Amino acid sequence: xxxxxxxxxxxxxxxxxxxxxxxxxxxxxxxxxxxxxxxxxxxxxxxxxxxxxxxxxxxxxxxxxxxxxxxxxxxxxxxxxxxxxxxxxxxxxxxxxxxxxxxxxxxxxxxxxxxxxxxxxxxxxxxxxxxxxxxxxxxxxxxxxxxxxxxxxxxxxxxxxxxxxxxxxxxxxxxxxxxxxxxxxxxxxxxxxxxxxxxxxxxxxxxxxxxxxxxxxxxxxxxxxxxxxxxxxxxxxxxxxxxxxxxxxxxxxxxxxxxxxxxxxxxxxxxxxxxxxxxxxxxxxxxxxxxxxxxxxxxxxxxxxxxxxxxxxxxxxxxxxxxxxxxxxxxxxxxxxxxxxxxxxxxxxxxxxxxxxxxxxxxxxxxxxxxxxxxxxxx
Amino acid sequence: xxxxxxxxxxxxxxxxxxxxxxxxxxxxxxxxxxxxxxxxxxxxxxxxxxxxxxxxxxxxxxxxxxxxxxxxxxxxxxxxxxxxxxxxxxxxxxxxxxxxxxxxxxxxxxxxxxxxxxxxxxxxxxxxxxxxxxxxxxxxxxxxxxxxxxxxxxxxxxxxxxxxxxxxxxxxxxxxxxxxxxxxxxxxxxxxxxxxxxxxxxxxxxxxxxxxxxxxxxxxxxxxxxxxxxxxxxxxxxxxxxxxxxxxxxxxxxxxxxxxxxxxxxxxxxxxxxxxxxxxxxxxxxxxxxxxxxxxxxxxxxxxxxxxxxxxxxxxxxxxxxxxxxxxxxxxxxxxxxxxxxxxxxxxxxxxxxxxxxxxxxxxxxxxxxxxxxxxxxxxxxxxxxxxxxxxxxxxxxxxxxxxxxxxxxxxxxx
Numbered sequence: 001x002x003x004x005x006x007x008x009x010x011x012x013x014x015x016x017x018x019x020x021x022x023x024x025x026x027x028x029x030x031x032x033x034x035x036x037x038x039x040x041x042x043x044x045x046x047x048x049x050x051x052x053x054x055x056x057x058x059x060x061x062x063x064x065x066x067x068x069x070x071x072x073x074x075x076x077x078x079x080x081x082x083x084x085x086x087x088x089x090x091x092x093x094x095x096x097x098x099x100x101x102x103x104x105x106x107x108x109x110x111x112x113x114x115x116x117x118x119x120x121x122x123x124x125x126x127x128x129x130x131x132x133x134x135x136x137x138x139x140x141x142x143x144x145x146x147x148x149x150x151x152x153x154x155x156x157x158x159x160x161x162x163x164x165x166x167x168x169x170x171x172x173x174x175x176x177x178x179x180x181x182x183x184x185x186x187x188x189x190x191x192x193x194x195x196x197x198x199x200x201x202x203x204x205x206x207x208x209x210x211x212x213x214x215x216x217x218x219x220x221x222x223x224x225x226x227x228x229x230x231x232x233x234x235x236x237x238x239x240x241x242x243x244x245x246x247x248x249x250x251x252x253x254x255x256x257x258x259x260x261x262x263x264x265x266x267x268x269x270x271x272x273x274x275x276x277x278x279x280x281x282x283x284x285x286x287x288x289x290x291x292x293x294x295x296x297x298x299x300x301x302x303x304x305x306x307x308x309x310x311x312x313x314x315x316x317x318x319x320x321x322x323x324x325x326x327x328x329x330x331x332x333x334x335x336x337x338x339x340x341x342x343x344x345x346x347x348x349x350x351x352x353x354x355x356x357x358x359x360x361x362x363x364x365x366x367x368x369x370x371x372x373x374x375x376x377x378x379x
Numbered sequence: 380x381x382x383x384x385x386x387x388x389x390x391x392x393x394x395x396x397x398x399x400x401x402x403x404x405x406x407x408x409x410x411x412x413x414x415x416x417x418x419x420x421x422x423x424x425x426x427x428x429x430x431x432x433x434x435x436x437x438x439x440x441x442x443x444x445x446x447x448x449x450x451x452x453x454x455x456x457x458x459x460x461x462x463x464x465x466x467x468x469x470x471x472x473x474x475x476x477x478x479x480x481x482x483x484x485x486x487x488x489x490x491x492x493x494x495x496x497x498x499x500x501x502x503x504x505x506x507x508x509x510x511x512x513x514x515x516x517x518x519x520x521x522x523x524x525x526x527x528x529x530x531x532x533x534x535x536x537x538x539x540x541x542x543x544x545x546x547x548x549x550x551x552x553x554x555x556x557x558x559x560x561x562x563x564x565x566x567x568x569x570x571x572x573x574x575x576x577x578x579x580x581x582x583x584x585x586x587x588x589x590x591x592x593x594x595x596x597x598x599x600x601x602x603x604x605x606x607x608x609x610x611x612x613x614x615x616x617x618x619x620x621x622x623x624x625x626x627x628x629x630x631x632x633x634x635x636x637x638x639x640x641x642x643x644x645x646x647x648x649x650x651x652x653x654x655x656x657x658x659x660x661x662x663x664x665x666x667x668x669x670x671x672x673x674x675x676x677x678x679x680x681x682x683x684x685x686x687x688x689x690x691x692x693x694x695x696x697x698x699x700x701x702x703x704x705x706x707x708x709x710x711x712x713x714x715x716x717x718x719x720x721x722x723x724x725x726x727x728x729x730x731x732x733x734x735x736x737x738x739x740x741x742x743x744x745x746x747x748x749x750x751x752x753x754x755x756x757x758x759x760x761x762x763x764x765x766x767x768x769x770x771x772x773x774x775x776x777x778x779x780x781x782x783x784x785x786x787x788x789x790x791x792x793x794x
Contacts, residue, residue, distance in 0.1 A: 078793040078794075079789075079792075079793055081748050084748075174792070174793065176787065176792045177789055177792035177793040180746070180781075180785060180787060180788075180789035180792055181746060181789050183780075183784075183785060184744075184746030184747045184777045184780060184781070184785070184789060185746070185747045185748065187747070187776065187777070187780045187784070188747035188749055188774075188776055188777065191776055212792075213718070214718060214721050214725070214787075215787040215792055217715060217718035217719070217721070218718075218721075218722060218785055218786045218787045219785060219787070220715070221718075221719055222784045222785040222786075225503070225784060226784070244715055248715060287667070287668060287669055287670055288667065288668045289667055290665055290666065290667050290668060290688075290713050290714060290715075291665050291667060291714070292665045292714035292717070301665065302664060302665050302666070302667070302691035303662065303663070303664050303665070303691050303692060303709075304662075304663060304664075304665065305660040305661065305662055305663070306660065306661045306662075306663045306717065307658070307660060307661075308462075308463070308464055308568035308569075308658055308659050308660070308661055309460045309461075309463070309651065309658050310460075310724055311463055311717045311720055311721065311724070313714065313717070314660070317660060323658070326460065328460065328658040329658060330658050330659050330660055331567070331568075331658065331659045334567075334568070334659040334660065335659070335660065338660060338662060
């Protein structure tokens with residue numbers, strides 16, 4: 001009876017047949033911290049990565065005419081959406097460029113020296129229409145209009161971002177902010193059209209920043225809930241958080257040393273359609289370091305003590321029996337129990353003493369050079 | 380096709396709005412706007428609200444309506460000490476009263492559907508908690524799903540009882556005694572909770588239920604009851620006694636929507652009461668994942684697998700996390716599981732609505748970059764919500780998303 005009633009009242013929409021290609025949104029988060037790019041030690045690293053990235057974006061757009069892209073730059077002083085831009089931004093940017101033109105003579109030399117030399121063709125300001133400059137040489141006027149539109153704005157905005165005078169504040173890792181922006185954007189798009197599939201691609205060069213642990217984790221859970229895979233293209237040393245992000249959201253994490261074949265990675269590994277992810281063997285790293293870091297000492301631990309109130313992880317039992325994070329007093333009895341050393345060793349010795357025959361046998365075996373196989377529970 | 384869909388959703392929107400206004404009225408002592416009971420109020424027709432503005436356009440008022448339907452849940456954001464490691468026994472009424480059709484399709488089917496959603500949500504937000512399910516049917520309590528931390532087991536169990544027809548009378552005492560037994564071994568740093576979905580107005584008990592309640596109080600078991608029909612005195616008493624004289628844990632639903640809301644409320648971990656204080660350190664292992672070329676046996680199912688998580692204490696292999704190591708009895712979790720509960724402890728501050736003004740200093744939402752509607756003509760809302768810390772403006776969609784899904788403010792992260 002229920003079954004009949006159920007059918008009549010189910011309001012869930014019947015999902016459209018999978019043969020119809022649904023549009024997809026690609027959110028690219030590009031790390032633009034100039035210091036980190038410099039530290040990669042390769043010449044023109046950013047430019048080379050950008051070339052590959054633009055090809056990847058273009059191919060994404062080519063797959064379906066309804067496909068869209070959002071590019072977010074994770075800069076030292078904040079995350080910025082560099083594509084698509086709104087009219088307000090446009091206005092602001094033009095204004096900025098005019099301003100720059102006036103003071104170009106003196107400013108350019110100083111800024112150029114301050115920043116890494118391998119950032120995109122800074123000398124060519126977009127207003128000057130210097131298309132032939134090395135940075136945008138591959139954007140041609142006879143290009144497919146959709147590509148040209150995206151690529152032009154992307155490069156121009158990145159250009160202006162990198163040529164802006166760096167703030168005096170110490171540079172920070174803005175990954176959490178960029179991820180938040182990307183997720184909010186995706187959320188908005190998906191609310192308008194629930195059929196849009198989304199995925200995030202992070203091109204990262206910076207190492208982990210432990211201060212941002214909780215915000216990044218929050219973003220990862222949001223992405224997990226929304227079923228958005230986070231793909232990570234890590235160009236420098238390992239980033240544990242991003243590894244966990246890719247793992248939790250069913251994405252791909254790749255640590256790439258050689259920038260030359262980057263377009264291949266973008267076109268294959270990072271472009272697996274979400275619907276195919278269950279079938280395809282993903283080229284991602286399987287062994288993941290899930291160890292936690294102690295809140296007090298920063299030591300990486302695999303066995304830790306967790307405060308039952310605030311869930312902070314401690315590598316050792318605090319001497320004053322108080323949680324350093326939330327100041328709550330711990331139960332004295334339980335602490336004493338935890339402090340107690342395991343009593344297993346003592347028992348074993350006693351057992352061996354009781355059985356002298358076995359001991360002798362063992363000693364004999366040791367003399368012979370063969371180690372006795374002590375019975376251990378097989379895993 | 381698309382147009383008709385949109386039309387329906389609009390109608391729904393207005394209905395939702397009306398429902399929510401009714402709900403708030405009922406909450407304030409069942410009084411309507413005119414001071415009388417809400418059912419004595421004049422019927423509010425949704426088409427009466429719609430009025431043209433000076434320019435003869437409806438756009439402003441329509442978007443205002445749409446916005447008001449997107450409810451912003453104003454949460455209490457003072458950080459509490461909460462019992463994060465929870466042990467919850469879910470008791471579901473399966474007596475004949477659950478066959479009533481006042482909830483569509485009937486009480487039983489709706490309860491099961493809602494409870495399945497609740498369980499996914501519960502384990503999503505309380506990843507290191509345990510849950511068990513009991514049904515009250517034919518005067519006895521039956522254990523449907525053992526206390527465990529695996530949501531899929533529970534959901535499968537619930538799906539199997541969905542086909543079962545509710546029968547007989549419920550017995551609160553039997554159910555409570557059984558939950559008491561299940562919660563007996565629970566360590567003192569974990570919470571012991573019982574959540575009852577109760578559709579009947581009676582309970583057939585084998586003994587004195589007050590004695591059971593007394594022992595529940597002694598063992599610090601906290602009972603929360605969601606009534607589906609009307610308030611029952613004994614339920615109120617149980618809740619009051621087990622929650623330190625706080626009656627707010629007994630609620631009766633007003634409609635389907637409210638039922639869902641009440642269940643969602645139960646997802647958030649309870650604040651640790653001052654009387655119920657027992658803070659401890661818990662020893663936990665954070666295993667790393669390994670992949671192997673040759674399969675080996677896992678210690679949880681004794682099956683050959685190609686990889687898994689290795690317990691840092693005894694080096695035995697388990698298939699999934701979080702779990703308790705079958706070999707050395709240590710709790711094995713991922714640090715990400717802990718991180719998932721942090722937003723309960725450090726909640727994000729509520730955004731405040733920007734007061735209506737002639738000119739605003741923002742033209743687009745900081746998070747999603749969509750432009751704010753140009754509401755010069757409409758003076759009812761600014762459509763902007765401001766974070767008190769970073770002063771960035773957000774649209775309603777992002778506000779809801781940020782507070783319900785993401786739990787961190789993009790503006791504050793950007794400083």
